Amino acid sequence: MSKSTDIGLRLKAARKAAAYRTACAFAKAHDIPVSTYSQHENGKRVLNADMLLQYSELLSVSPGWLLSGVGEPYMDGVGVIEKKDIIERELYSLDSKIMAQATLAPIEDDIAWVDMSLFNEVLLRFVPLLQDKTLCFDTSELMSFATEVYNGVIMTSAKQSDKLAMIDLSITSLKRGALKQSNIAPVERKSA
Amino acid sequence: MVLHKDVLTVSYKHRFEIKKHFKEVVGLYGIDHVSLDLVSPDGEMLFFSGTPSHGYEICSRGFGQYDGAISPNYYKKFEFYWWKDVVHGRFNDEINYIRDVKHKFRHGFMLVRHWNDFYIIYSFATKTLNTEFPSVIVNHLNHLFGLGDYLYNEVRDTYAEYTGVYKPPKISQFYPFEGGAPQARYDDQYELSKGGILLKEKESVVSSGPLRLVVNNNTYNA
Numbered sequence: 001m002s003k004s005t006d007i008g009l010r011l012k013a014a015r016k017a018a019a020y021r022t023a024c025a026f027a028k029a030h031d032i033p034v035s036t037y038s039q040h041e042n043g044k045r046v047l048n049a050d051m052l053l054q055y056s057e058l059l060s061v062s063p064g065w066l067l068s069g070v071g072e073p074y075m076d077g078v079g080v081i082e083k084k085d086i087i088e089r090e091l092y093s094l095d096s097k098i099m100a101q102a103t104l105a106p107i108e109d110d111i112a113w114v115d116m117s118l119f120n121e122v123l124l125r126f127v128p129l130l131q132d133k134t135l136c137f138d139t140s141e142l143m144s145f146a147t148e149v150y151n152g153v154i155m156t157s158a159k160q161s162d163k164l165a166m167i168d169l170s171i172t173s174l175k176r177g178a179l180k181q182s183n184i185a186p187v188e189r190k191s192a
Numbered sequence: 193m194v195l196h197k198d199v200l201t202v203s204y205k206h207r208f209e210i211k212k213h214f215k216e217v218v219g220l221y222g223i224d225h226v227s228l229d230l231v232s233p234d235g236e237m238l239f240f241s242g243t244p245s246h247g248y249e250i251c252s253r254g255f256g257q258y259d260g261a262i263s264p265n266y267y268k269k270f271e272f273y274w275w276k277d278v279v280h281g282r283f284n285d286e287i288n289y290i291r292d293v294k295h296k297f298r299h300g301f302m303l304v305r306h307w308n309d310f311y312i313i314y315s316f317a318t319k320t321l322n323t324e325f326p327s328v329i330v331n332h333l334n335h336l337f338g339l340g341d342y343l344y345n346e347v348r349d350t351y352a353e354y355t356g357v358y359k360p361p362k363i364s365q366f367y368p369f370e371g372g373a374p375q376a377r378y379d380d381q382y383e384l385s386k387g388g389i390l391l392k393e394k395e396s397v398v399s400s401g402p403l404r405l406v407v408n409n410n411t412y413n414a
Binding site: 089145148149151152153154155156157158165166169170172173174176177 | 201203204205206207208209211212243244245246248249252253283285286294295
């Protein structure tokens with residue numbers, strides 16, 4: 001999905017949250033050519049800085065959020081929670097075709113976009129396990145589980161820190177399972 | 193029904209154990225997703241899910257209490273129901289998006305057991321587009337119930353870590369699908385004493401947990 005499409009989707013969501021049912025209604029209300037605004041919404045036309053700032057002001061959203069999707073769309077104020085709710089629902093009810101393309105997805109037989117940063121975090125935690133003689137897993141078993149751990153996390157909208165915590169929990173479960181299989185009681189490490 | 197405080201993390205915390213047991217079922221009849229959705233007598237629900245992101249996404253965004261598939265309006269009334277036949281309280285689009293688009297679950301269904309006042313729900317789903325899937329499932333319901341019973345008994349001890357004073361029952365006998373509401377079943381740890389007081393554990397007369405009075409099949413909280 002292109003950056004223009006991302007911005008367009010947020011623009012559309014913000015427009016609906018501002019109670020403009022159609023792109024035409026919004027454009028006409030603010031003397032913007034309808035075709036121009038529609039193309040901005042559907043990502044077919046790149047938004048320049050001036051128009052980005054103008055839309056942000058007209059829709060009372062943060063230009064940073066409109067551009068990048070990072071942060072909150074609104075500052076605190078009256079009706080903000082309801083508007084945020086509408087934006088979240090709108091972004092979630094997007095055309096499934098658009099969302100299915102080039103989206104982070106589980107590693108399966110099909111080609112998927114992989115979050116290499118997250119996958120690296122998974123591998124960094126698994127590699128030491130390969131060297132741990134107390135665990136009785138072979139490499140393929142561990143790598144299969146590593147992929148499962150990644151797949152169990154990539155589909156969530158959790159913060160990065162929460163995703164890493166989920167990975168750590170999963171690996172702890174692996175170690176616990178391995179110790180059970182070898183009937184060795186886990187040794188608790190005393191904190192310094 | 194309320195969600196257990198650990199509902200977001202428990203499937204990750206027991207990921208390896210869940211994978212070890214569930215792999216015996218995943219793949220059968222085209223099933224891609226298996227989850228044990230367990231409700232204790234005080235109404236707390238917990239998931240042991242083979243697709244932890246599914247439960248995480250629904251619950252972390254506050255949709256869990258509106259999700260018809262895990263609503264007592266269904267699991268208390270039906271032994272077997274399809275996800276597509278439930279009505280969500282709110283956030284219909286969002287819940288369906290998480291299931292249909294994000295996780296690509298085409299068909300999903302629930303099988304329900306009712307033991308010792310626990311509701312033990314077996315959740316299955318497939319990503320297959322095969323239109324024969326529903327009829328395959330209907331023709332193998334009892335087998336699927338048996339598989340669910342097996343999986344539940346395997347994780348029962350782990351589940352007991354999260355149920356406080358309530359001891360999860362062992363499913364000690366197979367009951368075939370009958371239709372309608374899940375029949376209440378009891379294991380040998382759930383019995384009435386002479387005074388009509390319901391014991392949580394067979395050996396314990398003085399329980400550390402709350403007692404309930406059962407008289408003429410009516411239950412009264414102490």
